[in-house]
Amino acid sequence: MKGKVYLVGAGPGDPDLLTVKALRLLRAADAVLYDDLVAPEIFSLIASNAQLHNVGKRCGKKKIEQEQINFLMVGLADSGLNVVRLKSGDPMIFGRAGEEIEALRQADIPYEIVPGISSALGAAASIEIPLTHRRISSAVVFITAHHASGSDAINWAKLAGSGGTLVIYMPGPNYAEIAGKLRKAGLTDDVPCALVSKATTSQQRVHLTTVGRLKGAPQLPAPTLLVVGEVVRMAHADSIGQFATSLTDGQSLSSIFIEDAPSSFRAEEPVA
Amino acid sequence: MKGKVYLVGAGPGDPDLLTVKALRLLRAADAVLYDDLVAPEIFSLIASNAQLHNVGKRCGKKKIEQEQINFLMVGLADSGLNVVRLKSGDPMIFGRAGEEIEALRQADIPYEIVPGISSALGAAASIEIPLTHRRISSAVVFITAHHASGSDAINWAKLAGSGGTLVIYMPGPNYAEIAGKLRKAGLTDDVPCALVSKATTSQQRVHLTTVGRLKGAPQLPAPTLLVVGEVVRMAHADSIGQFATSLTDGQSLSSIFIEDAPSSFRAEEPVA
Numbered sequence: 001m002k003g004k005v006y007l008v009g010a011g012p013g014d015p016d017l018l019t020v021k022a023l024r025l026l027r028a029a030d031a032v033l034y035d036d037l038v039a040p041e042i043f044s045l046i047a048s049n050a051q052l053h054n055v056g057k058r059c060g061k062k063k064i065e066q067e068q069i070n071f072l073m074v075g076l077a078d079s080g081l082n083v084v085r086l087k088s089g090d091p092m093i094f095g096r097a098g099e100e101i102e103a104l105r106q107a108d109i110p111y112e113i114v115p116g117i118s119s120a121l122g123a124a125a126s127i128e129i130p131l132t133h134r135r136i137s138s139a140v141v142f143i144t145a146h147h148a149s150g151s152d153a154i155n156w157a158k159l160a161g162s163g164g165t166l167v168i169y170m171p172g173p174n175y176a177e178i179a180g181k182l183r184k185a186g187l188t189d190d191v192p193c194a195l196v197s198k199a200t201t202s203q204q205r206v207h208l209t210t211v212g213r214l215k216g217a218p219q220l221p222a223p224t225l226l227v228v229g230e231v232v233r234m235a236h237a238d239s240i241g242q243f244a245t246s247l248t249d250g251q252s253l254s255s256i257f258i259e260d261a262p263s264s265f266r267a268e269e270p271v272a
Numbered sequence: 273m274k275g276k277v278y279l280v281g282a283g284p285g286d287p288d289l290l291t292v293k294a295l296r297l298l299r300a301a302d303a304v305l306y307d308d309l310v311a312p313e314i315f316s317l318i319a320s321n322a323q324l325h326n327v328g329k330r331c332g333k334k335k336i337e338q339e340q341i342n343f344l345m346v347g348l349a350d351s352g353l354n355v356v357r358l359k360s361g362d363p364m365i366f367g368r369a370g371e372e373i374e375a376l377r378q379a380d381i382p383y384e385i386v387p388g389i390s391s392a393l394g395a396a397a398s399i400e401i402p403l404t405h406r407r408i409s410s411a412v413v414f415i416t417a418h419h420a421s422g423s424d425a426i427n428w429a430k431l432a433g434s435g436g437t438l439v440i441y442m443p444g445p446n447y448a449e450i451a452g453k454l455r456k457a458g459l460t461d462d463v464p465c466a467l468v469s470k471a472t473t474s475q476q477r478v479h480l481t482t483v484g485r486l487k488g489a490p491q492l493p494a495p496t497l498l499v500v501g502e503v504v505r506m507a508h509a510d511s512i513g514q515f516a517t518s519l520t521d522g523q524s525l526s527s528i529f530i531e532d533a534p535s536s537f538r539a540e541e542p543v544a
Contacts, residue, residue: 009393016293017387019283023292090393091402093412098402098506105508113397115289115389121281121362125385130363130370132414139415139426140365141436142404154411158430164413234370236377 003030003077005109007097009090009116013039013201017117025114030081033073037088037223039201051076066096070103077109088223090118093142094169118142120167123199123225127206128236131165136230139164145171145178145226160185165229170222171195176215182228187211192232197224208235275302275349277381279369281362281388285311285473289389297386302353305345309360309495311473323348338368342375349381360495362390365414366441390414392439395471395497399478400508403437408502411436417443417450417498432457437501442494443467448487454500459483464504469496480507 006025011017018026026032026042029050034043036056046052055069076083091097091113104111120142124131131140141159145168160166160182171178182191189212197205197220209217211228278297283289290298298304298314301322306315308328318324327341348355363369363385376383392414396403403412413431417440432438432454443450454463461484469477469492481489483500 011291012387014293016296017291019289019291019389020295021286021288024288090389090397092393092396092404094404095402096406098405098408098503101400101402101506101508113400115284115393115397117291117362117387117389118393121364121387121390124364125362125387128373128385130367130373131365132367133370134368136370137426139413139428139431141411141413141431143411143436154409154436155434156411158434159411159413159436162427162430162434164415164426164431231370234373236373 001080002109003079003081003083005073005077005083005085005104005111006114007085007087007091007095007100007111008114009095009118010034010038010042010086010088011117012089012119012122012199013041013204014122015039015041015045017122017200018042018045019114019116021114022116025084026086028082029084031076032084032086033069033076034086035088038086039088039198041201042086051081066099070100073100074103074107074109077104077111078107087116088119089122090116093118094144119169119199119223119225120227123194123196123227126200126204127194127196129194129227129231129234131167131227131231133231133234137163137165140167141165142167142169144169145174156181157185160187160228165227165231168226168228171224171226173219175217178226179211179214182211182214187228189213191228192230193217194227194232194235195220195224196227197221199223199225206235208232273352274381275351275353275355277345277349277355277357277376277383278386279357279359279363279367279372279383280386281367281390282306282310282314282358282360283389284361284391284394284471285313285476286394287311287313287317289394289472290314290317291386291388293386294388297356298358300354301356303348304356304358305341305348306358307360310358311360311470313473314358323353338371342372345372346375346379346381349376349383350379359388360391361394362388365390366416391441391471391495391497392499395466395468395499398472398476399466399468401466401499401503401506403439403499403503405503405506409435409437412439413437414439414441416441417446428453429457432459432500437499437503440498440500443496443498445491447489450498451483451486454483454486459500461485463500464502465489466499466504466507467492467496468499469493471495471497478507480504 008022031051033053033055087095191211195207280294303323305325359367463483467479
């Protein structure tokens with residue numbers, strides 16, 4: 001008898017943000033195929049006798065081709081194992097679930113998709129930025145920087161210039177290029193931005209800046225997200241401060257967003 | 273001593289899609305303030321001795337003003353109770369969390385935000401539509417129909433015409449108006465759409481259609497979502513079929529998206 005494949009969202013990192021269903025499936029899985037970006041805290045929840053397969057394809061360096069992942073996933077299920085294909089965040093948002101679903105359908109393997117907290121939602125909760133706000137922004141866009149180059153069917157400038165909150169997944173190291181594209185889409189230098197690294201984990205780091213100063217932002221460890229828009233002004237000093245020592249007592253968070261704020265301010269510095 | 277307020281995402285409906293943290297908080301809460309849109313299945317998980325307050329503001333009919341909700345929430349926490357403010361989906365996406373956070377900060381009440389599976393993610397998993405897809409769409413937009421009227425700072429036409437997948441929360445009853453705005457943004461009549469009602473619950477209903485035929489779509493019970501974009505073609509007959517009797521054996525799902533498909537086809541009809 002064939003096993004079943006569960007395409008499961010692992011959420012942003014904090015194991016407490018797994019869904020009840022994801023936790024139950026991880027505990028019962030015969031085999032787990034996971035990405036590099038899945039937070040290590042999650043692994044202790046997997047049944048100790050389960051097969052573990054790292055099928056990560058991090059930062060464009062394809063260690064394993066998608067076709068190989070599909071082949072392994074189908075093969076394990078075909079041999080009768082219940083397989084969890086664990087993806088960071090949500091499988092349906094920048095998770096390549098579409099391609100894996102096609103492979104599973106083609107191979108006639110039973111499967112089910114279990115949503116997860118997408119990283120943007122985890123980051124927003126953690127640093128207290130509402131992604132939509134009745135008075136500030138009534139739309140939110142999830143996009144990747146990768147497709148900013150223009151060869152894609154997506155009109156990046158339309159999305160960036162829509163006035164909605166923008167969440168850029170996998171912004172990559174070239175912040176100057178992103179800032180240039182944001183300006184080209186009509187955003188002014190004073191629009192606030194938040195870089196969030198390893199959202200919701202104990203290693204979370206946050207850097208608040210503006211479009212004008214984005215190019216000088218530090219490179220934070222992946223996975224990172226860049227949130228752009230007026231809602232970023234709502235970020236809370238205490239929630240950032242848990243991960244930053246340099247926010248001095250009484251310093252207003254809004255001072256970060258003033259172009260001439262002291263450059264020594266670095267919200268991203270880790271707790272000593 | 274003051275209690276604490278937890279702004280908690282209840283997810284799309286299925287109690288299995290609560291996060292581990294949300295479930296723990298619901299079981300331990302002294303008081304729960306909830307919206308009409310929170311699925312009834314969730315309530316059995318709340319501690320039996322907890323105060324329950326319905327503070328729903330459904331479909332624009334404001335039974336309770338936001339200020340009253342804030343007042344109640346702050347008052348309960350001030351009296352020492354641990355309060356869960358339970359919101360359907362995710363608190364930071366169309367959840368008015370921004371306004372409640374401001375009230376809590378002003379009243380100096382300790383609080384924490386716990387993300388949830390936003391309805392779009394639940395619906396996407398349930399009917400097997402990847403919201404992004406490497407070959408089809410590298411962006412997804414969450415927007416409300418409410419702001420389609422143009423008085424808002426959001427440029428709805430830019431978002432709708434970007435080529436990214438569009439998820440319209442709370443589309444309301446006027447599908448003809450939405451279809452008009454989608455066309456005006458440059459979408460052609462053959463762009464596929466999925467209306468999803470009560471996603472992930474036992475009452476989930478789905479209607480697949482196109483921009484051209486959207487105006488004739490049935491009114492499904494709230495909460496509903498409208499997904500617009502080429503990714504909708506990936507919706508799976510079996511996953512829709514669980515909730516529809518009229519998908520005849522061997523009928524191709526893609527036939528729905530052909531303008532002259534038989535009008536008798538109704539994927540939204542409930543299981544007999």
